[in-house]
Amino acid sequence: MRAAVNQKIRINILRLSGLALLPAILVINPVFGLDGFGHETIESLGILLLLTGVLGRFWSILYVGGAKNRHVMRDGPYSMTRNPLYFFSTVAATGIGLMFGAVSLALLIGGTVGLVLWITARREAGFLSQRFGTEYDAYAARTPFFLPDPRLCRTGRTVRFDTTTLRRNLFDALVFLSFIPIVELVDQVKLSLDWSLLTLW
Template sequence: MKSVADSLMFKYRGFVGVICLLPVGIAVIFSTPFIAKNAYIYFIADILGWLCFGLYVTFRIWATLYVGGRKDKELQTQGPYSITRNPLYFGTFCFALSVSFFLESISLVAATVITMIIYFRWVVAVEECVLLKTFGSAYSNYRKNTPRFIPRFSQYCAAGFVQVNLGALKTETKRLWFAATLPVIAERIMYLRAASWWPHWFTLH
């Protein structure tokens, strides 16, 4: 039976984000900063950036504990999967938003939202078709009762314990260590963008 990992859209899903976000990100780096360094809104953007980054770490680790290494082997409906069908994608979306806020870019926030819409139209939809074929009515009922993306915390439920795949957790932890460098890099980029000698080729908000 075809698994989620066999889907071409799943295999190359990372390229979707790169194609959509990289050009906008480069344009933002070489554009004039939209927010003055001492502006009140700068601190709000910074707080939102760290809040989104915290959600990213929480949901990625939390979801990996429940589903890591066994996505096609069992239907997971507990923990983060009880409040959203796609906690891993929700975490990734929060990460992209955090970078957008750290770079103080409305354009990058908009590009992130558009990218997520594309993901749900062409990537997540394919995954759900595979899961429906794999788990049948169990997944159909789960899909009816659980939000596709935005968490509904009021319906959280979880068992007293969970079996953890340490290999999957190790892989995810490596990704998080890499991601942890990006807020620092974004801060350095903002410092460079504010310099008079830095090339400001574009005007993006």
Template sequence: MAPAWLAMLIATQPEGFETLGYSLIEFLGFFLVFVAVLGRLWCTLYIGGRKDLDLCQSGPYSLTRNPLYFFSFLGLVGVCLAAQNIVLMIISAVAFLVYYRPVIRNEEKRLLSLFGPDYMLYMARVPRFFPRLDLPESEDTVVVHSRAFVRSLTEVMWFLVAIVGIEVLEELRQAAVISGWQLPL
């Protein structure tokens, strides 16, 4: 799936991608990637290294039961918008949600077997994917597992590499080194 996504990103470009409107879309994409990177790191501070040991219900986990998936979703949408490719963004968002729906449901079954009634109460209180708009519940102290945090830094680095790649692609298009099929959006 990733090679097809990358091929579509490289081979297509929106009509009029150099206009102000598309620059604003690109900026929104950069912003979403920034939020995704910070969000995934925030999640790791709370759950890194203790995923199956404790039922984490604070920080980002007080807003949504699946904040890592949610922030990854924002990152994917952000990369597509940064590439000014609305068609790819729609396809990617739908594919992500379709793919991760059963993944999340299976994870919920596993967590229910691990944490029982506590997880049932958590499920009743906190939304599955899209976060509730509220202030997060926090703890005074969070123990950070450095190995998990470093792994998370490596994972979020790919969002930043994608942004650099998109900018290189944009420069190559503007210099007419490469061209893509024009998309109506």
């Protein structure tokens, strides 16, 4: 039987991707400048996407909790997509890119995170299909793989959740939210140095 996906590999790939993008973030200036209305608008949209991603991750964790790979979750966000945690993580990552004021950077960061998570989700789907057989296959046949379909949303009146998993997700949320002051700090450094090697949309 196929083994469950090693999540540490996924996390390390995402961390290395983030480190590889760090130099680009420091030398790129958005085409709208760093202190104009256009930049502030794009940055605000990025914060909104970041918060949506963080809240969506919490919503997903409330449902799957410590039950991942133990049974087929079909309620709440899992009724709309088979991979809500990965979808909302991609939304948050795209928001981080927008917070730097460049749509192209948002597409690069969100696309990189989305691709890594999509590949991980594909491998997980193979494991879940082997483990749960027709139960998972029937769920997969009616539930979108990655992009949610809100029309499919259904849930019970109550949800039991695992507090340990929720605490771990709180740490992940703080990592995402730490980008709000980090982006502001990077913007201030760029403004004070008044230099850039590349301007992007």
